[in-house]
Amino acid sequence: MVGKDKPSYHAQHHVTAITFLIFGIITTSTLFVFTLVLNQNHTAMAQQQPNGNSFQMDNMTFSHHTASVNGIQLHYVIGGHGDPVVLLHGWPETWYAWHKVMPALAKNYTVIAPDLRGLGDSSKPPSGYDGKTLAEDIHQLVTQLGFKTIFLVGHDIGSFVVYPYAAAHPSEVKRLVVMDVPPPGFFPPPSMNGGPLLWWIIFHQTPDVPEALVEGKEKEYLSWHYQNLAYNPAAITQAAINEYVSHYSAPGAMRAGFEHYRAIPQDAIQNQNYSKTKLTMPVLALQGGYIPVFGGNITRSAVIYGMKILAQNVQGITVPNSGHYIAEEQPDVVAKLLNNFFSGHL
DSSP states (O other): OOGGGSOOHHHHHHHHHHHHHHHHHHHHHHHHHHHHHHHHTHHHHHHHOTTTOEEEETTEEEEEEEEEETTEEEEEEEEESSEEEEEEOOTTOOGGGGTTTHHHHHTTEEEEEEOOTTSTTSOOOSSOOSHHHHHHHHHHHHHHTTOSSEEEEEEGGGHHHHHHHHHHSGGGEEEEEEESSOOTTOOOOHHHHTSSSOHHHHHHHSSSHHHHHHTTOHHHHHHHHHHHHOSSGGGSOHHHHHHHHHHHTSTTHHHHHHHHHHTHHHHHHHHHHHTTSOBOSOEEEEEESEEGGGTEEOSSOHHHHHHHHHBSSEEEEEETTOOSOHHHHSHHHHHHHHHHHHTTOO
């Protein structure tokens, strides 16, 4: 091979250096763009990789973790400092239901927001959706985190969990908050609500049928609930809807959500047994003041009705300008109420 056809060592070195320089520029630019996108959508990143990575909400740092509890993997978000506050979400939501409230609470408390069994990024086993088992999931998580006593908050089906938790471990719950839905077995009679049992409770309890009908239509089905149970549907942001729909569209997620409802008869029996001893810790029962699907203004609160049967020391508050999704519709009010209640100033 003649010399002019074969690049010299210096020419090769020069080409190689330029190649690495270009590659470095492209890689750095890509990483910059990638980092920018992640910073703009930290929640999505964390959901895909719930392995301890941190993110910011209103200048407060939180992180995603997974714990092995009660035979399953339970995903939770934690942040803040101080006494622990455990927040249990409802259906059809995930831990993200609390995202507007968590930063304010994290200034004074260690905030722990799990995904309930079967939902969000937690395991989706075929069984274990009764309140007693779900409460044990959370109790094992709290124990693993090294906490002895907690403040405990549950919304919607989260109330199905916080009541048996408090009943089984009364000395470990300093104060209890139940939002919008009473524990199974302690709903008021239909005449008090002005109508029959909610149709979706019956629908969700029907074996196999809801899964078959809703598959591929999760967004449409879930959106009906966000729109018709909220006083201000716009408070359930598109980012929140996307988060919920993406998780409830995952394999087995809708079935797991329906299993929480199918366990209601079992929950009612368990709760009847627990109710033989009234709760003695202070209880705050919060009710949204206006729910369109219930006909508008709420004049008699189901959650206040139920908790006054189950506990000795209950304070009931109706939150104005809020429907069912109180923590998202009136987050500032909820954060203030919780801070005041936990500190004994409510």
